[in-house]
Amino acid sequence: MIRLEARQSVPGWLRLAATAGAGVAALVLVAIPIAAAGVGVLDAYALMAKGAFGSVFAASETLTRATPLILTGLAAAVAFRAKLWNIGGEGQLYAGALAAVAVGSGAISAPAAVMVPMVLVAGALAGALLMIGPALMKLRFGADEVVTTLLLNFVVLLFVQMMLEGPMKDPMGLGWPQSMPVTDEASLPRLMARTRLHAGLIIGLVLAVAVAILMRRTVWGFEIRAVGENAAAARYAGVPVTATMVRVALISGALAGLAGVGEVAGLKGYLTSDLSPGFGYAGIVVAMLAGLSPLGVIAAAIFIAGVFVGADSMSRATGVSNYLADLVVATSLLCVLVGGFLTRFRIRLGRG
Amino acid sequence: MTDRPPVLVLDGITKRFGPLVANDCIELTLAPGEIVALLGENGAGKTTLMNILFGHYTADAGRVRVADGAGGLSDLEPGSPGAALAAGIGMVHQHFTLAENLTGLENIVLGTEPVLRVWGGRAEARAKAARLMRESGLEVDLDARIDQLTVGERQRVEILKALYRDVRVLVLDEPTAVLTPQEAEGLFAVLRLLAAKGLAVVFISHKLGEVLAVSHRIAVLRAGRKVGELETAKADRRAIADLMVGREVAASRRSPLEPGAPVLELDGVDVAGKDARRSLHGASLLVRAREIVGIAGVSGNGQAALAALIAGLAAPDGGRMRLNGRPVARHDSRAFVEAGVARVPEDRHHDGVVGAMSVAENVAIEDIRAKGFQHWGFIDFAAIRSRAEAAIRDYDVRCPGPDAPARLLSGGNIQKLILARVLERDPRLILANQPTRGLDVGAQAEVHRRLLAARERGAGVVLISEDLDELFALSDRIVVIHAGRLAEAGPPEALDRGTVGLMMAGHGREDAA
Numbered sequence: 001m002i003r004l005e006a007r008q009s010v011p012g013w014l015r016l017a018a019t020a021g022a023g024v025a026a027l028v029l030v031a032i033p034i035a036a037a038g039v040g041v042l043d044a045y046a047l048m049a050k051g052a053f054g055s056v057f058a059a060s061e062t063l064t065r066a067t068p069l070i071l072t073g074l075a076a077a078v079a080f081r082a083k084l085w086n087i088g089g090e091g092q093l094y095a096g097a098l099a100a101v102a103v104g105s106g107a108i109s110a111p112a113a114v115m116v117p118m119v120l121v122a123g124a125l126a127g128a129l130l131m132i133g134p135a136l137m138k139l140r141f142g143a144d145e146v147v148t149t150l151l152l153n154f155v156v157l158l159f160v161q162m163m164l165e166g167p168m169k170d171p172m173g174l175g176w177p178q179s180m181p182v183t184d185e186a187s188l189p190r191l192m193a194r195t196r197l198h199a200g201l202i203i204g205l206v207l208a209v210a211v212a213i214l215m216r217r218t219v220w221g222f223e224i225r226a227v228g229e230n231a232a233a234a235r236y237a238g239v240p241v242t243a244t245m246v247r248v249a250l251i252s253g254a255l256a257g258l259a260g261v262g263e264v265a266g267l268k269g270y271l272t273s274d275l276s277p278g279f280g281y282a283g284i285v286v287a288m289l290a291g292l293s294p295l296g297v298i299a300a301a302i303f304i305a306g307v308f309v310g311a312d313s314m315s316r317a318t319g320v321s322n323y324l325a326d327l328v329v330a331t332s333l334l335c336v337l338v339g340g341f342l343t344r345f346r347i348r349l350g351r352g
Numbered sequence: 353m354t355d356r357p358p359v360l361v362l363d364g365i366t367k368r369f370g371p372l373v374a375n376d377c378i379e380l381t382l383a384p385g386e387i388v389a390l391l392g393e394n395g396a397g398k399t400t401l402m403n404i405l406f407g408h409y410t411a412d413a414g415r416v417r418v419a420d421g422a423g424g425l426s427d428l429e430p431g432s433p434g435a436a437l438a439a440g441i442g443m444v445h446q447h448f449t450l451a452e453n454l455t456g457l458e459n460i461v462l463g464t465e466p467v468l469r470v471w472g473g474r475a476e477a478r479a480k481a482a483r484l485m486r487e488s489g490l491e492v493d494l495d496a497r498i499d500q501l502t503v504g505e506r507q508r509v510e511i512l513k514a515l516y517r518d519v520r521v522l523v524l525d526e527p528t529a530v531l532t533p534q535e536a537e538g539l540f541a542v543l544r545l546l547a548a549k550g551l552a553v554v555f556i557s558h559k560l561g562e563v564l565a566v567s568h569r570i571a572v573l574r575a576g577r578k579v580g581e582l583e584t585a586k587a588d589r590r591a592i593a594d595l596m597v598g599r600e601v602a603a604s605r606r607s608p609l610e611p612g613a614p615v616l617e618l619d620g621v622d623v624a625g626k627d628a629r630r631s632l633h634g635a636s637l638l639v640r641a642r643e644i645v646g647i648a649g650v651s652g653n654g655q656a657a658l659a660a661l662i663a664g665l666a667a668p669d670g671g672r673m674r675l676n677g678r679p680v681a682r683h684d685s686r687a688f689v690e691a692g693v694a695r696v697p698e699d700r701h702h703d704g705v706v707g708a709m710s711v712a713e714n715v716a717i718e719d720i721r722a723k724g725f726q727h728w729g730f731i732d733f734a735a736i737r738s739r740a741e742a743a744i745r746d747y748d749v750r751c752p753g754p755d756a757p758a759r760l761l762s763g764g765n766i767q768k769l770i771l772a773r774v775l776e777r778d779p780r781l782i783l784a785n786q787p788t789r790g791l792d793v794g795a796q797a798e799v800h801r802r803l804l805a806a807r808e809r810g811a812g813v814v815l816i817s818e819d820l821d822e823l824f825a826l827s828d829r830i831v832v833i834h835a836g837r838l839a840e841a842g843p844p845e846a847l848d849r850g851t852v853g854l855m856m857a858g859h860g861r862e863d864a865a
């Protein structure tokens with residue numbers, strides 16, 4: 001007979017071991033469909049690893065892909081710590097991208113030292129503004145933010161499409177629904193010659209450290225943790241619960257908005273309505289894999305980016321569909337959730 | 353009674369959780385028709401022992417033996433609630449295990465019927481349940497959904513559920529914690545009746561009074577060991593208390609003091625709550641420095657509204673409220689903390705601490721924005737740590753250390769933590785809402801000592817309690833709350849319990865006296 005006993009406390013090494021074990025378990029589970037597709041499992045994984053990290057270019061592609069995931073992952077991690085379920089990272093990303101294009105594609109002309117910060121601030125503000133509605137509706141009327149933020153994703157995407165078909169359509173775009181290109185002054189600098197790596201990565205890394213410090217060492221972080229863990233006790237003790245929630249909402253939205261800025265001003269150069277292949281949603285997976293730890297988000301984002309980039313390359317070489325990447329990501333999320341459960345409980349195989 | 357062959361024998365039960373020995377070689381024998389009280393402070397190992405008996409835990413050593421049909425004893429399969437049930441052991445947990453969306457009858461039969469025959473045999477089941485209700489005196493509406501029943505009624509359903517399974521041994525874990533005194537009396541009568549019919553009852557409690565009232569025999573546990581076992585009839589209240597706590601319990605003494613300036617004034621305050629339990633009507637109250645005002649009342653008569661008002665969580669809808677002689681400008685927790693109000697919440701787990709945060713963070717939570725605990729928004733961890741160390745030392749908070757999560761602490765130690773947090777600020781007004789509910793004798797005495805010491809230092813105290821002993825021992829004046837209205841009863845020396853009881857039932861001071 002199998003029984004579960006709750007552990008009094010979970011040691012740190014066990015939590016790390018569980019995460020690593022979950023990754024291995026995911027790879028073992030995904031080996032089944034790979035084998036079923038008639039490809040050698042080890043070969044396929046070797047190709048994936050090579051495609052993701054096998055060369056400087058491969059690694060740079062993985063890091064480029066990880067850049068928006070770090071930011072949307074941080075957005076989810078901060079919000080989830082306060083039990084604010086922001087599922088709207090995708091919409092906030094597009095809002096940030098739209099704002100970056102509005103400011104950075106020639107409407108204002110100034111030197112790069114002014115334009116780049118302005119584009120970043122505009123994108124962050126747009127993402128943050130998008131969270132005000134859901135946050136206030138939650139605090140005022142108890143509206144479930146899962147629903148409001150999720151639905152706003154579609155509203156924002158339709159709004160972006162409307163803008164790209166209308167007022168913001170690039171007259172030089174040969175009729176394609178795309179925005180005017182971001183000017184050179186407003187673009188984020190490239191980090192390395194002959195790669196697509198851009199300064200968005202640095203911004204993501206710096207913000208991950210900043211969020212880690214915010215959560216662990218500041219009064220705001222203290223209040224966010226208190227509200228997330230026990231809002232009733234926090235309110236009783238005089239923690240400003242409403243202000244904290246609004247603050248978290250704004251920070252979370254701003255982080256996701258910056259992901260959008262990075263994609264248009266650092267990578268693509270102009271906005272289209274297929275800018276993001278679901279980076280906002282993937283950010284939720286990143287945050288969960290990281291156990292909501294801001295620094296863990298970096299590792300989780302690189303892992304997931306590596307899976308996607310590696311799967312693309314493996315798919316070209318073997319013919320196995322690159323949907324496999326989604327499979328790996330989904331399986332690892334499930335494995336991490338099971339792993340988290342196993343760290344909190346002890347399995348006892350009873351007698352009889 | 354004890355010379356009858358035993359129905360249950362616990363033999364050398366030992367259980368460890370890491371370094372903690374929760375049960376250390378415990379022996380207990382139970383005969384049919386006997387009510388044995390398992391008495392001990394919180395954390396003494398009572399619930400662990402019963403969880404081993406019922407198969408929720410497996411003992412590290414020792415065995416449980418139950419009477420078999422042949423007149424002998426046989427070992428109970430460890431770690432199996434199913435085996436315990438089959439052997440006739442029933443348990444009523446402190447937190448009920450009822451499906452709230454089913455009726456009483458459905459809960460009673462749940463698990464006894466084969467899955468594929470849920471709708472058959474209902475009439476039989478109803479007849480059996482009705483017979484059990486008649487025999488035991490446990491009256492309850494079998495067709496009402498559990499979520500429509502009162503807590504006392506739910507407990508009756510739990511007991512019926514056990515009886516329906518033809519138990520020979522009934523274990524009740526802190527059964528009176530959720531009951532009014534009248535409901536508790538009713539429960540005792542039922543238990544006596546059931547015992548007279550041959551049921552063996554284990555009654556887990558930390559309340560001396562009720563243990564003396566209901567049991568035949570008392571086994572006292574302390575720190576995981578059985579430190580004594582005696583016949584209730586020969587037991588001496590004082591001796592048992594000392595046995596339980598392991599040291600002499602000093603009774604709290606209130607010294608006469610001249611009250612000072614008003615610290616809290618309510619003048620015709622109305623609070624329109626969602627329901628009567630959360631409303632006040634024309635409530636007037638005066639609390640001065642150096643006095644304890646006890647609020648007596650049956651639970652649900654507006655205490656919650658009064659407590660929310662004094663804690664700064666609610667604003668009056670009418671009337672006037674003054675703190676320290678000045679009208680209140682802002683009704684929120686922070687403003688009240690800054691005005692020198694110490695608030696001890698009723699539900700210390702839910703409103704008192706953030707379980708996932710450390711002891712140090714919980715001690716500092718009210719002051720986290722104060723100078724000295726933060727610089728430019730960055731927390732001074734050394735400062736909150738040293739404050740926590742002082743709190744742990746001065747208030748004797750038993751915990752692994754300042755960095756341990758607060759949820760690891762027992763109820764009594766959480767209460768000490770909260771007292772350390774709010775009393776260290778030298779408050780002018782203290783709201784203590786049910787400050788000793790659920791605490792053991794030692795922790796209760798400690799809370800009382802702290803409140804009296806704060807009074808001597810010049811604080812005014814509002815003590816909301818359902819424990820009349822506590823109110824009579826600590827209060828300078830008793831005020832009765834009934835249906836959202838406050839009525840001055842007077843100093844306890846000039847009062848008897850009967851008068852207060854009648855006032856709690858809604859009679860005026862004049863016709864009650």
